[in-house]
Amino acid sequence: MQDKEFYSTIEAAKILGVSVRTVQLWVESGSLEAWKTAGGHRRILASSVEEYISRHQTKAPSESSNLRILIVEDNPTVSKFYEAAIKSWKIPVDIVVKHNGFEGLVEMGRKAPDLLIADIYMPGMDGLQMIRALYKAELLASDRIVVISGLSEDNIAERGGVPSEVAFFRKPVDIEGLKRKVFQTLGLDQSQNLAVSD
DSSP states (O other), rough: OTSSEOOOOHHHOOOOOOHHHHHHHHHTTSSSOOEOOTTOOOEEEEEEEHHHHHOOOOOOOOOOOOOEEEOOSHHHHHHHHHHHHHHHOOOOEEEESSSHHHHHHHHHHSSSOEEEEEEEEEESSOOHHHHHHHHTTTOOGGGGGGEEEEEHHHHHHHHTTOOOTTTEESSSSSSSHHHHHHHHHOOOOOGGGGGOOO
């Protein structure tokens, strides 16, 4: 890598182990430094790619056959509550927690979850901005997204609104309703879980 000063999006995608669309998304969000040539092609600074790797890429855990749920919530107490609730359902899932929309996007660029649970009001990139970026990059289908928020309808509307095809729960969340949604989305049989959740 050290011999090059910049990379094309294809080269950067190969180095980072993500799709070209994800690299383009990271460029647009400012996490990778780049410019466009006269012909409209992106050129990404090699130093930016190397810095990104050292800052974000961690040693990959051993591959799990479990389903994967990503929780994006800036309040650690709330995210721990969701995590504890999901774990109590005794379902075969790995849970990943991130604390703002940008961190969520980075994680999804690495590996798309089977389900995303997201707050709206977060520092930096909020949940709705993250969902719009997901749509643009085609990283996750709308039926795999659950939004949970305590914001008023007016506040949500001011931020662009929750897409109609995305499941929405109001805080404090109805845990049984969330459980039904999670089981439905992940294709799990809730009747098998009744014995361990009484």
